[in-house]
Amino acid sequence: MTRRLRALGALLAVVLLAASAPVSITGQLLAYQGGFVFFTTGDGFRVAPGVRILDNATKKPTSEQPAPRLYARATFDAQGRVVELDLSRAPLPVGPLPEAVEPFVVAASTPFPDPELAPASRLNAQGVPRHFSGKPVLVTITVQVPPNTPFGSQVYITTDASGWNPQAIALDRIDALHFRITRRIDSGTILHYLYTRGTLQTEEIGQNGLRRTPRRLVLSDTDVRAIDDIVYGWADLGPPGSLQAPQPNTIPTPFNPNPFPNLPPGLPTPHPG
Amino acid sequence: MTTGLKTTLPMSLLPHVRQNSFLFALVLACVSVTTARAATQPITTVRLQADHIAFYNDQYLIEADGHVRVTTSDGTTITGDTFSMDLKLNRFLIASHVHLSGPGGRLHGAALADFIAFDRVYFVPVIEKPDRWTYINGDFRHPIKGREMPGDVFYFPNLGNAKPTLTAASAVIGSMSYVRFNDATLRIFGAPLPLPSYYIYFGANSDLGQNSLSGANFDLTWNASGTNNSITAIHFRRDTANGPFLAAEQHFAGRHEFAVVSLNPATKRDKFWNTVAGDRIGKRFQLNLFEQLYTQQHDLGDPSAAASSTYLTFTQAFKQSYIQGAIQQTYYNLIGRASPAIPNHPIQIHLYGVTFNHQIAKTPFFEQLHWGFGFNHDTSTGYDNNTGLQTYGNVAYTTIWDHSLGYTVYLPDWKFGNRDNFYKTYAFNASESVSRLWYTVPHHINSATTTFSISRTFSRDLNAYVAYNVVNTGDYYNHGGYTPYAPTDANGNPDTGFLAFRGASTLRTATLALTYSATPNFLARLTFDRHKDFPNAVPGIFPLPPTNNIGQFLYSNYLGQPPYDISGEVRAKILPHVMIDVQRTYYFNFGTERWSPQFLVQFSQ
Known part of the structure; x- marks a missing residue:
């Protein structure tokens, strides 16, 4: 019984710790303007006043400003505002938003599907779907x-x-x-x-x-x-007997009726017997 | 663009230019039609300015940062902090503090992506709060708000540690066609080379890649300027015949026509002014022109010698065959002075027809037939130092007609062995081409080329083939013909074996080749050839064939080939997009021949 209570207590502690841990995401910055930070996923998040700009490696303040192409870890408060941006020139993971962060995305309009992005039934000659992943x-x-x-x-x-x-x-x-x-x-x-x-x-x-x-x-x-x-x-090869196309920087040789291009010098030219 | 021929040709050649006015008119017509037709093919252009622009040649990416300003061909101007464009995907992205103004309206936002090929613009506006808007067909007044966007629409490419091929202050991008950089700095093996401009073509029109230059051992091309239908290029070249030199070339190309003019070498005494042009009229007719003017002159002064050659062909395609007419006219001496001294100006007009390849019944064999008629005329000194084309029986022939007939039969691929196992299957192929050419001088020439080969892929790494090739050539006169003759060999001794030569030769070549390629990035090949010919190959008897500018023989079948040779070739990747190929041949001490004169080194992708 005591053992069960201890296990339950430990589980509760883990859950409480996890719940209190700040939510964060990583990604590549697209823009930082107008009180918002945007990642290359296209998602924009509101930035809290007094946001801390840190170096991701040292977790210390940095003079570098958020800018496109930089990677960053964004940490959110309970209202979904970014309270800390840890900048990095080294790549950080870029991926889909975790469910916990999706509600923090700021967008004026309600998203709806784009019919042009529906999976097209593109099949090759053998009827196999064609995919292009870049591999x-x-x-x-x-x-x-x-x-x-x-x-x-x-x-x-x-x-x-x-x-x-x-x-x-x-x-x-x-x-x-x-x-x-x-x-x-x-x-x-x-x-x-x-x-x-x-x-x-x-x-x-x-x-x-x-x-x-x-x-x-x-x-x-x-x-x-x-x-x-x-x-x-x-393009340069016709049938035997046809005029052969000359090559650049080569003036064609004069008409030569014999088909042997490099006979020994001194050989008499053909004549009636 | 470079100036036209007329302003740079020496005045003394103008009479010749007038003689060939039809051809020049044809070239000019090609050029003007090309330009006119190309002008009717509008493409989207993107003019880019930024503090720093970098181009990555291996990925066709342009990346720019700082005060980015983009103007598109519809008059829209977009500014921002960062720009990224994938030239092959034909889309660009502008990010951070984006402002757009143009005929369609004014926008402010965080990022804009333009998928040019699809006429879709994806935009992240920042008004009171961000949003996602899609614009269709350039209508910036009617955004589709909230519509889902492609997942990677705002992604920057992962450049890793890649170094840019060049940097520039501005660029003009023709979508799916070209990019022209201004104030560019090219990186060659890490060293900066500043250039006022640099042009790169990446479109699908292969005619814009046509060139009229000879081969070279080394060619560094500076495409100084260009559009979607023209390129102006300067070539820094080196070849065996001329050493280092400069050449200039101007290209034009439309959808069905092209023209290329060049001066090569431009900085040597012996200059060649070349024009290559082609026009496809309708679906089945085509004209091609190759005009070459040779001048011997210092800079652009009066030439001491000049010659020209014109080669014009037309091709008419039919459902199962085609005919081709070819006219060649050569002026060996245009200005009546020194070399080349021979005053010939022969003209040759040929017409021939070729059928398509047809399968013979249901056999694995295919056949092709060809025929031809020819007219050859020259009143000056011929090949035998007598007047006309040929002297035979005390008659000087200034005009010779010819006609020909021939066929080719071939077996492209016949498998045998264990056909269930690819690595134990042998492939056999064979071909025979036979033709006869009759002349009004009473003789005819028979030629027959027969080739067999058997190949096998032993494993994924190892491939081998053996081949046997026989070339029979006979020049038969109705009366008389070739007379017995014993030339002297390298030691001054008469070659009595040649006494049997009466105008017929047989060249036999047996080949064994082994190719080892463990990966696509490495290949090693060994090729062994055994030649057994008649007349016998005797050192010092047969002059070697003439060579081209880079030292290669102008033809491969010639009398007196060394009986044995072995060639080695190694190809390996040395840079992510560059492969090197090194070859050399050993001739087993035939006469004075041991190794081929030099290593053949080639770079490819």
Whole structure:
């Protein structure tokens, strides 16, 4: 019996201590003006007159003033006013408001749902909902190149994220007709890209021979993503016998009817027998 | 923007400019159409001023603090203490002591977030007490009070310990397109580089990335100015042929057309004035132009030599094929003096057609056909030092017609082995391209390229393939043709093996490649090649192919390749967004060749 009474007394003491402990939250400051402090959650709280501005690490007064981007711990009194702000340049946890603090948020209007924020039924081609959390996704891109791609060629990806640098991402040859690359890319990324052989004069063209619009990759949350593309042709490579596009800073060589570009010097030119 | 060609070209070249007036008119038309069409594509611009503006290139973030002032293209002005913009998400946030004034009204509050792409503005006003208001479609007179907002609408990005790529006094931001900083300080490996302006394009129009420069071993680009449809750039470059030099480039791009003019090198005696332009007219027709003017001149003085080349193509797409016409005209000597002394000005006009790739019945094979017609004309000295394009049988051919026919058959991917286990599956592919080219000079050229490869991914880290490539080329004359000849090798001895050469060559290459990549951040590759050719590769017999500005051979299939070579390549991430790639080749002491002349070093993302 005595033991039970002691346990009940201890529980009561804990509850009383908890009840008397001041309520506080942490977050990143958005603004401090007009007698209110705002966190990046968008929540505004009334500031009590004589609020104490302290350094969060030392709990001593600081000369620093509350300002956007600073982190802070706000301590409330029973009326829901902020009576102490502990400032920190080091990140402090930012999260949803605890239930005990929600009533302290000052807002003139009654909140109501935004129909535009209702979860959209966005499904991918396989019917799986698409989410974009920003987590890194392992992306493997494999591209099939046309058979007339020179065997010694290097293939690259040029993207809008690189200002269309034609050698932004180098791919690795995996056989005579395929190149591959694996990269970690954050989900939510929208990437426009094209394949090149190192310059924009050697970029891919469509199967119809025209310049193609950049490919578009929208990366949703998955653990891995495999992408298979086909390049049908290169801008600088026509069929055999066609005029080859000249390269910058290279004046084309005069017409040469022999197909061997580096025959030994002194070899007589072809003539009737 | 830079000035046009007309004001900087030497006067002595103006006659040539008049000769090519059609092409210049075409370029100017492209540029004007580009500019006009681009002007019809309004984008939201955000003009930003603040005490301190920082740009983080790897996250496309602009962060600004102190006396922030933002003016948007609709005339709205917003002031505050802090600004944050995610260029890729196309939204910005202004926080603390926010004041907004504009055509839609005046507001005062704690924070404002503008989701430009959705035309939604989220606002925290402070009147008697704070509130949450949403504005739709720029109507600041009718707030929707109390409507729930996206959870992260007022969040600042977590920059961690990231260092800004540059800092600036002001910026102009074109939404989802570009940002132009003024009074910028760029950080290059920690060292500050002050610049009057700095422009970055991050839009989806790849045509604005087109360039007309040659390759370079090193290129540091200063995009000095730009808009959503133009870029003015200065390049600090270095290549094997020229050493260090400056180049200038002006880009224009619209939705379907682009033009790029450049001077490269601008600070060397040998200059190239390049123009690249393209226009897509309708859904199935396209014009492309490459015009190049070479001058040998000190600064912008009278040139001692000049040459030019024009390459114009049109492409017409059909449902299952396309045709392309190409015209190339080259003036090797524009001013009648020294080098390049050859006075040729050949013209070539070609028309060819290519079908789409079609699957052959229900087999795993695909085919593609092509045909072509060509006209070649030149009355000056040809390749064999005689008049015209070619002399054969005491006849100087100043005009040669040609026509061609060919096909490609290929098997892109055929799996065998244990197909239930990815790491025990082999992939086989093969291709053969065959063509014949007939000339009015009585000969024809047959060419055939055949390639096989088998590849296997042994584990997540290790991939390997073997490949075999055969290139057959035959130049067959109806009468006579190539005559027996024994060139002398590097030791002065005649190469009797070459006596068998009668205008047909066979280049065979067997390749074994191993790639190890344990993570996306590291790759090591070893490639072994065995060449067995006819005519035999003998040191000193065959001249090496010409090289481009950065020392690479202009073509990869040539006679006399070393019989054995092994190449090593290592690629590794050295900075969060920078990878380095180092390659080198060993030739097993073929003649005087041991190692490739230099390491090939490349940086990528």
